[in-house]
Amino acid sequence: MGEAGAPRITVYVADDHPVYREGIARAIKARPDFELVGEAADGREALEQIREKAPRIALLDINMPGLNGQEVLNALTRDGVETTVVFLSAFLDSEVVYSAIAGGAGGFLSKNARRDDICDSVAAVARGQVVLAPEIQAGLASEIQVREKSERPLLTPREREVLALTADGHSAPDIGRELHLSAATVKTHLSSLYEKLGVSDRAAAVAEAMRRGLLE
Amino acid sequence: MSPVAVVTLVLADDSAVYRAGMVRAIRAHPELELVAEVESGEQAIATIIEREPDVALLDLRMPGMDGIEVCQRLRECDPQPRTRCLLLSAYVSPEVVRRAFEAGASGFLSKSASRREICAEALRVGRGEVRSRSH
Numbered sequence: 001m002g003e004a005g006a007p008r009i010t011v012y013v014a015d016d017h018p019v020y021r022e023g024i025a026r027a028i029k030a031r032p033d034f035e036l037v038g039e040a041a042d043g044r045e046a047l048e049q050i051r052e053k054a055p056r057i058a059l060l061d062i063n064m065p066g067l068n069g070q071e072v073l074n075a076l077t078r079d080g081v082e083t084t085v086v087f088l089s090a091f092l093d094s095e096v097v098y099s100a101i102a103g104g105a106g107g108f109l110s111k112n113a114r115r116d117d118i119c120d121s122v123a124a125v126a127r128g129q130v131v132l133a134p135e136i137q138a139g140l141a142s143e144i145q146v147r148e149k150s151e152r153p154l155l156t157p158r159e160r161e162v163l164a165l166t167a168d169g170h171s172a173p174d175i176g177r178e179l180h181l182s183a184a185t186v187k188t189h190l191s192s193l194y195e196k197l198g199v200s201d202r203a204a205a206v207a208e209a210m211r212r213g214l215l216e
Numbered sequence: 217m218s219p220v221a222v223v224t225l226v227l228a229d230d231s232a233v234y235r236a237g238m239v240r241a242i243r244a245h246p247e248l249e250l251v252a253e254v255e256s257g258e259q260a261i262a263t264i265i266e267r268e269p270d271v272a273l274l275d276l277r278m279p280g281m282d283g284i285e286v287c288q289r290l291r292e293c294d295p296q297p298r299t300r301c302l303l304l305s306a307y308v309s310p311e312v313v314r315r316a317f318e319a320g321a322s323g324f325l326s327k328s329a330s331r332r333e334i335c336a337e338a339l340r341v342g343r344g345e346v347r348s349r350s351h
């Protein structure tokens with residue numbers, strides 16, 4: 001039990017660098033509110049043991065032999081294991097951070113962080129927070145913005161008008177009258193919209209546009 | 217019986233956790249003596265010039281000046297520096313190992329090496345028994 005009588009937070013550690021892994025394991029063991037339930041030097045062993053022990057938190061290096069940290073996270077999610085994964089990495093690449101968080105990681109920490117800060121972050125994740133190293137936050141925000149833009153196809157102003165009227169339930173001839181266009185031209189705009197949205201009919205176009213935030 | 221000469225070391229790594237682990241290992245080793253630990257390449261250069269240890273145990277990747285640059289700078293200051301550099305790296309590629317040796321490193325180890333292996337290599341490098349490897 002922890003100091004306040006609460007159950008201790010069970011933690012599993014995996015890192016292929018022994019000096020680092022031992023340092024983290026030592027820090028975890030030194031905290032009265034944590035219980036270290038195991039450690040591994042490769043992702044495959046980590047996955048097996050996390051499945052078996054189901055710790056509250058798995059503190060994983062991103063780059064490991066066998067399975068990397070992201071692959072371990074994906075396997076745990078697929079198998080419905082309730083352990084929350086927190087990544088530790090020396091390399092804070094925005095794409096990797098994005099994939100980790102999108103994949104359900106509870107945190108992404110820098111290996112340059114102090115041991116106490118890493119432990120405090122693990123405790124915060126166990127309480128349900130998502131913790132990101134300060135130096136990766138701006139990069140992650142940019143990554144989200146870049147992906148958001150690339151997800152939103154560039155619709156022409158006319159296509160936006162056709163889309164909005166289609167969403168209001170107007171037929172192609174109605175839209176043509178409204179916009180002073182021939183029905184054939186409206187259909188050309190609709191075809192272009194379908195292609196940009198990756199759909200094949202009007203209902204699907206509206207649904208997809210709503211999902212992507214292209215319709216108000 | 218003559219006492220065994222101790223090999224003196226300066227450790228440079230920007231990861232506090234890794235540094236703490238190595239400090240423990242070095243302090244526990246009877247033939248190694250840690251004279252300083254620093255967290256950047258710039259601090260490493262200043263400390264190495266001032267303290268002249270037998271070995272500089274350098275993380276390859278540090279913000280600002282990296283481990284390879286530290287080796288280069290030391291050689292620029294003195295073509296045959298007293299301190300030998302042993303580089304530690306999370307990632308090992310033939311290209312990086314080549315660059316390290318061209319810069320004047322005396323050894324190169326992966327961070328997947330154990331504390332015992334790193335200490336043994338530091339001892340070898342410090343005693344001039346250069347047997348470099350990339351682990």
